[in-house]
Amino acid sequence: MQHVSPIREPLVTGGKTYHDITEDVCRQVEAKPNARWAAALAVALVGLAIFLWSVYRTLWFGIGEWGLNKTVGWAWDITNFVWWVGIGHAGTLISAILLLFRQKWRTSINRAAEAMTIFAVICAAMFPVLHMGRPWLAYWVLPLPNTFGSLWVNFNSPLLWDVFAISTYFSVSLVFWYIGLIPDFATIRDRATGPIARRAYAFLSFGWTGSAKAWSRYETVSLILAGLATPLVLSVHTIVSMDFATSVIPGWHTTIFPPYFVAGAIFSGFAMVLTLMIITRKVFKLEDYITLEHVESMNKVIILTGSIVGVAYITEFFIAWYSGVEYEQYAFINRATGPYWWAYWAMMTCNVITPQLFWFRSIRRSLTATFIITIFVNIGMWFERFVIIVTSLHRDYLPSSWAMFSPTIVDIGVYVGTIGLFFTLFLLFAKFFPVVNMAEVKSILKSSSEVKHHPHGTMHGTDKDSHTNTHP
Amino acid sequence: MTKKFVLGIYDDEDVLLQAIENVRAAGTNIYEVFSPYPVHGIDDVLGIKRSRLPIVAFFCGLFGTSFALWMQIWMLGFDWPMIIGGKPHISLPAFIPVTFELTVLCAAFGMVITFFIVTKLKPSFKVNVFDKRSTDDKFVMAIEVKEGVTDMSALNNLLRSNGAIEVNEKEVIK
Structure with a gap:
């Protein structure tokens, strides 16, 4: 039996029983959609429509619809790509890394966070695919035999590594998420009253019965997948950073990029998880499962990773000076004082200064303050990628080719549109899928709930040692 | 019966x-x-x-590693050699990322598919x-x-x- 210290705060409050957990999570799956959900979906669908319109413009008229020019060949597209991939990383961190570290508080947030990962990676993948200009030839990035006498893809290119990294990351995350969903689909299936719901969830549950043997294998599979996903998530953002770091552009060509990008990804991902969870717990009344303890734990991760990102910004500056390379020095002075100074200082304010407020316990435990700060972090991390990409490119070696980047309506449309796509997917998930991993929360209930779970049946004197973990 | x-x-x-x-x-x-x-x-x-699924994962991962290395070495080293950035045809350090990703992909999918088969989990409309x-x-x-x-x-x-x-x-x- 596991031991949980009595001085720790309980992970599930409100004296829930196993059945209460089932009821609380299944309620929104079984109930008719409420007005707030429908209104939110309507807004998200408007975003999706903007996305479809912008994609149509991009595909029909070509990449010329975007604000790119000869000097700034990467701008909002790759900014958005890195931003979305980074957001996705928190889900894997919560589901895999915190599982390996046996952090039990992850159980009530991992489902929604992993869903966020998958939807964020879908949004991210849109940008490189659209940037190809001819996405119907996207399969050319794969090493397939072809009519050019089998001219193969270039395995030395970080852009190709990205293809393998992102597609592996997406498919492994999807499988990891789905394995966790199977027992919960079985719970919904066994409660379903309508014939469509029963058949649909039976199909999704893969015939899960919850036998001891199946659970034993399930736990093994989860542990090994967590062990595989942990280096995978670190490799993905490392490889994303190599898209920049292996080039010779001043401001990009730095060895600090992989750890700095990974920390930034976790930082922005946790911010997005918090933004979403603060809304989700309120709308679906999950305050007993996603407690202030959870919010505080995530805020601590934000201070840590935010501080790593802050140190990385300062280190970059120091190394630029210390390298003695004038191009490198100019790139950094131009970032802070050049025409894009506002983007640089927006990044510094949002990412380095605002998260430091979480050193105060009252702010860490305030939902309003957390919500506002996480929005700042989301904005700051978008600016970080914009600063890295656009300010490094817009003044290259020849002053005659210096240029500025300004987004077109289609640029803005694709970006705003992916936010619409993301929220459409997330809202559909929140309505039809269990947003909290019921089986995993049930497994921690006995050791870490506020009030001891009293079974209503008769006991036969075997519960003598089960009172040791109760909270008074 | x-x-x-x-x-x-x-x-x-x-x-x-x-x-x-x-x-x-x-x-x-x-x-x-x-x-x-x-x-x-x-x-x-x-x-x-104890489940033997970790062993399945290990061997599937090993297959992924060998397949990825063989694929890259054969394609760029033998089938159509090209000089890229002045590097050797077979530049192993550059092959590591793809090798790693395919290792993880094969290990994860091999293990999960085996898990579905041995536990008899498959989509069906009726469950007893x-x-x-x-x-x-x-x-x-x-x-x-x-x-x-x-x-x-x-x-x-x-x-x-x-x-x-x-x-x-x-x-x-x-």
Whole structure:
């Protein structure tokens, strides 16, 4: 039996029983959609429509619809790509890394966070695919035999590594998420009253019965997948950073990029998880499962990773000076004082200064303050990628080719549109899928709930040692 | 062919674990135990051996590593050699990222597909569950009844005296 210290705060409050957990999570799956959900979906669908319109413009008229020019060949597209991939990383961190570290508080947030990962990676993948200009030839990035006498893809290119990294990351995350969903689909299936719901969830549950043997294998599979996903998530953002770091552009060509990008990804991902969870717990009344303890734990991760990102910004500056390379020095002075100074200082304010407020316990435990700060972090991390990409490119070696980047309506449309796509997917998930991993929360209930779970049946004197973990 | 089962219903994991030990000690063979979540320690009392899925994952991963290295070395080194950035045709450091990704991909998918096959998990519209509450809040111990061999009242007493809140009978078409 596991031991949980009595001085720790309980992970599930409100004296829930196993059945209460089932009821609380299944309620929104079984109930008719409420007005707030429908209104939110309507807004998200408007975003999706903007996305479809912008994609149509991009595909029909070509990449010329975007604000790119000869000097700034990467701008909002790759900014958005890195931003979305980074957001996705928190889900894997919560589901895999915190599982390996046996952090039990992850159980009530991992489902929604992993869903966020998958939807964020879908949004991210849109940008490189659209940037190809001819996405119907996207399969050319794969090493397939072809009519050019089998001219193969270039395995030395970080852009190709990205293809393998992102597609592996997406498919492994999807499988990891789905394995966790199977027992919960079985719970919904066994409660379903309508014939469509029963058949649909039976199909999704893969015939899960919850036998001891199946659970034993399930736990093994989860542990090994967590062990595989942990280096995978670190490799993905490392490889994303190599898209920049292996080039010779001043401001990009730095060895600090992989750890700095990974920390930034976790930082922005946790911010997005918090933004979403603060809304989700309120709308679906999950305050007993996603407690202030959870919010505080995530805020601590934000201070840590935010501080790593802050140190990385300062280190970059120091190394630029210390390298003695004038191009490198100019790139950094131009970032802070050049025409894009506002983007640089927006990044510094949002990412380095605002998260430091979480050193105060009252702010860490305030939902309003957390919500506002996480929005700042989301904005700051978008600016970080914009600063890295656009300010490094817009003044290259020849002053005659210096240029500025300004987004077109289609640029803005694709970006705003992916936010619409993301929220459409997330809202559909929140309505039809269990947003909290019921089986995993049930497994921690006995050791870490506020009030001891009293079974209503008769006991036969075997519960003598089960009172040791109760909270008074 | 129909099979008959006696189902002992429990509502606490510690009671269940003790009951499994006592029932097995009494010489009764447990067909299967169903629970709404993974109960820690149940493998030991039921005598479930450690899963060999990690071994499957290892060998699938090993296949991924070898396949990725072979693919890159053959394609860029032998089938159509090209000089890229002045590097050797076979520049192993540059092949590491793709090798790593394919290792993870093969290990994960190989293990998960094996898991689905050995646990007999596949999409189907109809599922036979012994007791529907076992995916909600109850633990179900199923014991197969052999006609003429099993003493029903003794079994009933054994389950109840070990904390079962209900004892039911169920026939399942196999």
